[in-house]
Amino acid sequence: MLMPDDILTAKHRIDKYIVNTPVLRSDLLNEITGHNIFFKMESFQITGAFKVRGVLNYLCFLKERNMLPSRVVTYSSGNHAQAIAWASRMLDIRKVRVYMAKDTSNLKQQSTRELGAEVTLTGTRAAAEERAYLDGLSSGTVFIHPSDNDLVIAGAGTLTYEALKTVDNVDAVFAACGGGALVSGCYLASKLFEHKPDILAAEPKTANDASISYKKGKIFRFSKSPTTIADGARTLGLSARTFNYIKKINGIFEIEEKDIIYWTAWLSHLLNISCEPTSAMPMAAGFNWLEKQVTKKNILVIISGGNVDQKTNKVIWNSDHLNRPPTFKALSVLT
Amino acid sequence: MLMPDDILTAKHRIDKYIVNTPVLRSDLLNEITGHNIFFKMESFQITGAFKVRGVLNYLCFLKERNMLPSRVVTYSSGNHAQAIAWASRMLDIRKVRVYMAKDTSNLKQQSTRELGAEVTLTGTRAAAEERAYLDGLSSGTVFIHPSDNDLVIAGAGTLTYEALKTVDNVDAVFAACGGGALVSGCYLASKLFEHKPDILAAEPKTANDASISYKKGKIFRFSKSPTTIADGARTLGLSARTFNYIKKINGIFEIEEKDIIYWTAWLSHLLNISCEPTSAMPMAAGFNWLEKQVTKKNILVIISGGNVDQKTNKVIWNSDHLNRPPTFKALSVLT
Numbered sequence: 079m080l081m082p083d084d085i086l087t088a089k090h091r092i093d094k095y096i097v098n099t100p101v102l103r104s105d106l107l108n109e110i111t112g113h114n115i116f117f118k119m120e121s122f123q124i125t126g127a128f129k130v131r132g133v134l135n136y137l138c139f140l141k142e143r144n145m146l147p148s149r150v151v152t153y154s155s156g157n158h159a160q161a162i163a164w165a166s167r168m169l170d171i172r173k174v175r176v177y178m179a180k181d182t183s184n185l186k187q188q189s190t191r192e193l194g195a196e197v198t199l200t201g202t203r204a205a206a207e208e209r210a211y212l213d214g215l216s217s218g219t220v221f222i223h224p225s226d227n228d229l230v231i232a233g234a235g236t237l238t239y240e241a242l243k244t245v246d247n248v249d250a251v252f253a254a255c256g257g258g259a260l261v262s263g264c265y266l267a268s269k270l271f272e273h274k275p276d277i278l279a280a281e282p283k284t285a286n287d288a289s290i291s292y293k294k295g296k297i298f299r300f301s302k303s304p305t306t307i308a309d310g311a312r313t314l315g316l317s318a319r320t321f322n323y324i325k326k327i328n329g330i331f332e333i334e335e336k337d338i339i340y341w342t343a344w345l346s347h348l349l350n351i352s353c354e355p356t357s358a359m360p361m362a363a364g365f366n367w368l369e370k371q372v373t374k375k376n377i378l379v380i381i382s383g384g385n386v387d388q389k390t391n392k393v394i395w396n397s398d399h400l401n402r403p404p405t406f407k408a409l410s411v412l413t
Numbered sequence: 414m415l416m417p418d419d420i421l422t423a424k425h426r427i428d429k430y431i432v433n434t435p436v437l438r439s440d441l442l443n444e445i446t447g448h449n450i451f452f453k454m455e456s457f458q459i460t461g462a463f464k465v466r467g468v469l470n471y472l473c474f475l476k477e478r479n480m481l482p483s484r485v486v487t488y489s490s491g492n493h494a495q496a497i498a499w500a501s502r503m504l505d506i507r508k509v510r511v512y513m514a515k516d517t518s519n520l521k522q523q524s525t526r527e528l529g530a531e532v533t534l535t536g537t538r539a540a541a542e543e544r545a546y547l548d549g550l551s552s553g554t555v556f557i558h559p560s561d562n563d564l565v566i567a568g569a570g571t572l573t574y575e576a577l578k579t580v581d582n583v584d585a586v587f588a589a590c591g592g593g594a595l596v597s598g599c600y601l602a603s604k605l606f607e608h609k610p611d612i613l614a615a616e617p618k619t620a621n622d623a624s625i626s627y628k629k630g631k632i633f634r635f636s637k638s639p640t641t642i643a644d645g646a647r648t649l650g651l652s653a654r655t656f657n658y659i660k661k662i663n664g665i666f667e668i669e670e671k672d673i674i675y676w677t678a679w680l681s682h683l684l685n686i687s688c689e690p691t692s693a694m695p696m697a698a699g700f701n702w703l704e705k706q707v708t709k710k711n712i713l714v715i716i717s718g719g720n721v722d723q724k725t726n727k728v729i730w731n732s733d734h735l736n737r738p739p740t741f742k743a744l745s746v747l748t
Binding site: 106126185396399 | 435437441456457461519520523527678681682684685686687719720721722723724726727729730731732733734735736738
């Protein structure tokens, strides 16, 4: 099991390579809700998502021990792939292969190739996982799993650590749940602070494996990749490693596709950013959670990625969500 | 005539109210071109555009002299309106009226109203200008022109000053030209530095009044608002005040609509931001300018605003520009 201090070690290890991404606010959203909402902008991280933190933590750990491989392999829905490609290039690892399901965003495929990695498309997500794992057994090769890896989880935790160092008295942290590294890292990082925030996860209603696992107390796994616009959450299931932490968090919200689209449009507008549908889910969850609060709260919403392809943008902007501002149905007057 | 030092006075005056917006880079774009391109991100300014700088400089100037009005009026294509509404509210001016042509972005109308201003729609842009000017003659009222005002120009210049303080040895600055306050401010700010960059403007080919004026040496003015996706550049013409500076800059690029759309998509993708079509024009101009250079250059591209409505987003993302990376046709090998 990881300890909260492992987040500090990771932060120290990767700090010189990564961006300490800004924390933003939206005055309008704070006015509408009467609460304080802070956004940790990992969409401005190198390669546009939080993934590079975990990958670097693992590779730099190996480098410290003179164990850097000559070849790295993985499977990915896109952001992990770009992180692997970027970090490998930066550390002079020349050979990188990424297995992706053929329905992976073209843009994420293209961006991964632009960073020097070879991309192999497979029929299904499960096939990508299987082939990456087997390829990882080749000589001189390391397989870096996107979430089932302690060093990757600790790296992911560094962003929550940074944000909680920046914003005092956060009552709850909201993060998207795919394979679970981000949420596990949030959970661990939160233990480093005196004022410990609740940790809440969000996943698509159509891809609710973590929510089912959380309720049942044992891991539920999809046999095929679920359909959702939130491409970062098309994971088949949590690993035993991430479930260890996720079973202890304070709740998991299941977000409907229409709400994912609505908040993707609204966060783009309110923060003038490019926001992945996956990163809009924690905002939907946070809004819902705030409606039930009776005292004024500070929440942290993690915008974990900003890589949006044209196909997704076309769906988001097909109809006008911006002419319908968020309506906040508070349970009671705040005290 | 303004002097470069007026930019410093403005910066000092408005500094505590505004965001010193970040300067970003895109590794991919620098790799493709072989040059260094820096982006001044005014889309992260309060109300999502540079306009608040000029408005605040004017209102704070009046406040210093105990001359704050009880009412402010203006006309605007949207960003100036939001800046007026925000700054007036912040300075406790309760009455704000904005005249807008009826084809103004719904989102910009809505955002202006959300900030407490009354919006009056007019048939044409010329009618909005006329009515705002006449209304400005009412007792207790001040009309703040979006560009034909020395204090507004000096305020706009502060962003270029900030950027040139941050990035050394900038060879050229690229900015969008609407009414001309932004470009005039760039010109003035550039004179404060020892390494003086060229100042280049960009406007839509279909709304090329500044370019015609620049070539002829006298102001050309459209009789009706030109058609372009770059809503910040639908101005009828420069004023004598802004033409004074603009006639001295190093050139004006006329950008085709297809290139405005292409670079809006690509800047959104490369920087993970929301970028107004108006702000994509200087990138198109900068790319074109760089292709003709024979030595390695540092350029500054001003992303002046990030307020994009659904209708515009739908046009931008209707077809896939992201599958066609920028092709750089260099005139010669860089020395």
